[in-house]
Amino acid sequence: MSAPRFRAALAVVVALAVTGLAGCGGDDPAGPQPGGSGGATTVSGNLTVLAAASLTESFTRIGRDFEAAHPGTTVTFSFAGSSALATQINQGAPADVFASAAPATMRTVTDAGNGAGSPTTFVRNQLVIAVPKGNPHGVTGLTDLTKPDAKVALCAEQVPCGAAATKALDAAGVTLTPVTLEQDVKAALAKVKLGEVDAALVYRTDVRAAAADVDGVEFPESSGAVNDYPIVVLKNAPNKPAARAFVDHVLSDTGRAVLTEAGFQVP
Amino acid sequence: MTLLDDVASPAPAAPPRRPRRTGRVPVALLLPAALGLLFLVLPLAGLLVRAPWSTLPQRLTEPGVLTALRLSVVTATAATLLCLALGVPLAWLLARVDFPGRRVVRALVTVPLVLPPVVGGVALLLVFGRRGLLGGWLDSTFGVTLPFTTTGVVLAEAFVAMPFLVIAVEGALRGADGRYEEAAATLGASRWTTFTHVTLPLVAPGIAAGAVLCWARALGEFGATITFAGNFPGRTQTMPLAVYLALETDLQAAIVLSLVLLTVSVVILASLRDRWISGP
Numbered sequence: 001m002s003a004p005r006f007r008a009a010l011a012v013v014v015a016l017a018v019t020g021l022a023g024c025g026g027d028d029p030a031g032p033q034p035g036g037s038g039g040a041t042t043v044s045g046n047l048t049v050l051a052a053a054s055l056t057e058s059f060t061r062i063g064r065d066f067e068a069a070h071p072g073t074t075v076t077f078s079f080a081g082s083s084a085l086a087t088q089i090n091q092g093a094p095a096d097v098f099a100s101a102a103p104a105t106m107r108t109v110t111d112a113g114n115g116a117g118s119p120t121t122f123v124r125n126q127l128v129i130a131v132p133k134g135n136p137h138g139v140t141g142l143t144d145l146t147k148p149d150a151k152v153a154l155c156a157e158q159v160p161c162g163a164a165a166t167k168a169l170d171a172a173g174v175t176l177t178p179v180t181l182e183q184d185v186k187a188a189l190a191k192v193k194l195g196e197v198d199a200a201l202v203y204r205t206d207v208r209a210a211a212a213d214v215d216g217v218e219f220p221e222s223s224g225a226v227n228d229y230p231i232v233v234l235k236n237a238p239n240k241p242a243a244r245a246f247v248d249h250v251l252s253d254t255g256r257a258v259l260t261e262a263g264f265q266v267p
Numbered sequence: 268m269t270l271l272d273d274v275a276s277p278a279p280a281a282p283p284r285r286p287r288r289t290g291r292v293p294v295a296l297l298l299p300a301a302l303g304l305l306f307l308v309l310p311l312a313g314l315l316v317r318a319p320w321s322t323l324p325q326r327l328t329e330p331g332v333l334t335a336l337r338l339s340v341v342t343a344t345a346a347t348l349l350c351l352a353l354g355v356p357l358a359w360l361l362a363r364v365d366f367p368g369r370r371v372v373r374a375l376v377t378v379p380l381v382l383p384p385v386v387g388g389v390a391l392l393l394v395f396g397r398r399g400l401l402g403g404w405l406d407s408t409f410g411v412t413l414p415f416t417t418t419g420v421v422l423a424e425a426f427v428a429m430p431f432l433v434i435a436v437e438g439a440l441r442g443a444d445g446r447y448e449e450a451a452a453t454l455g456a457s458r459w460t461t462f463t464h465v466t467l468p469l470v471a472p473g474i475a476a477g478a479v480l481c482w483a484r485a486l487g488e489f490g491a492t493i494t495f496a497g498n499f500p501g502r503t504q505t506m507p508l509a510v511y512l513a514l515e516t517d518l519q520a521a522i523v524l525s526l527v528l529l530t531v532s533v534v535i536l537a538s539l540r541d542r543w544i545s546g547p
Contacts (some may be wrong), residue, residue, distance in 0.1 A: 084515050087514055087515055087516075151415070156515075158516045159515065178499065179414075179415035181499055182498065182499055183515075194392060196396050196397050196398075196414050197415075
């Protein structure tokens, strides 16, 4: 096999591998419109937003509003644990916007030079105890979760909700042995919905989004572990104008209204 | 057995060989074949290239790594034993007994093979979970719950890996010479005696290969495990789960854990080389 042919073959394989890795995008490089100097009203094309799992409901709604306000745009979301998304970005996943559930996770992206400009904190979120509907075990606070027969799901410490849970438990001086450490907040919530655990520490917004299946128990120590959510346009965003417009939309009154309704606190 | 052998001597006494060199290899086949090979090998090479070789010894002896590795080996072995106990009789039934609906049963056995493992995990939760069809009864009668336990990991792994064993053993049984079993039967041996004294020794290599394959699949199980058994270090966090969570914060740790699994896989493959890799 001649050298150029080998190189061509290698290129194809690398391209295949990269596409496979990126996974969540499906965005062809339709890219920004010619000229590139258009304002927020002229954005178009595909936009890929990677967002913390806890933003699933509110961002899906904001995405629909954004598409309605900017005809010709299509917003694709990938919701997962913030740390998994940060890893994807730092490994070169093609995405336009990143919204993280913790500044520390955002820093792994901006420190790697993958943010365009500095992140903006757009909401805050607080932990609550999610219990099955009707609170059958009568949970009133963190100490109820330390009973020997209580099964509790926490997020893994690598993801923001897990870090916040550790912080809150430390603040309360409570030692808790969970039965599982889930990879994102929605997975922890799902274990409550399924009835496999008696309680989970999740965000207030997750409980509100799943109000049909779970109840939330507020606890005072959560105020010591409030998570700031930063959002940023990514440096290698294929569609920067739309990315900026999307971030503006999230920070706008319309966006904030959706987030507040979901249970987030607006700074 | 080199190419030179083929070309050099007419070797009149040698058994007839397949013709190997009948003209040029067409580029239309060679190019995609080479691409396919690269596609399979390049990611593994990438793992080796990016591995933190200088800090590898320290990282390998970190307690977290050993805990996950030990748990993985223990659960994969237990799952394989469970699969052997249930899967070999199942394979025998499929291969030796002509019963109505046999084809349907065989299809059902292979479902976990093609089912996404996460779906398997959800299905296990719905049956063996605390509120599951059987799990609820287990909980209320015996006070036993399976999710989030090491037993749960074993169940999840066995669910995903058993079809590999059943298919391998059934194939071995079908390939085995039935005349030995018939001879045993004509000599008055019961079906059970025939099974233990004739059939099992006859297909032992097939069972061994199936068990190794089953073990390897159980070792790599991720989706059903994290869904059904959750993730807790030392109890349900097996190597693949540790790789996944390490990737979120510590890429180097994820690479190290992946290297361990890659090594185990290669060793498995090498142990089976006579069966699979040796060509005709």
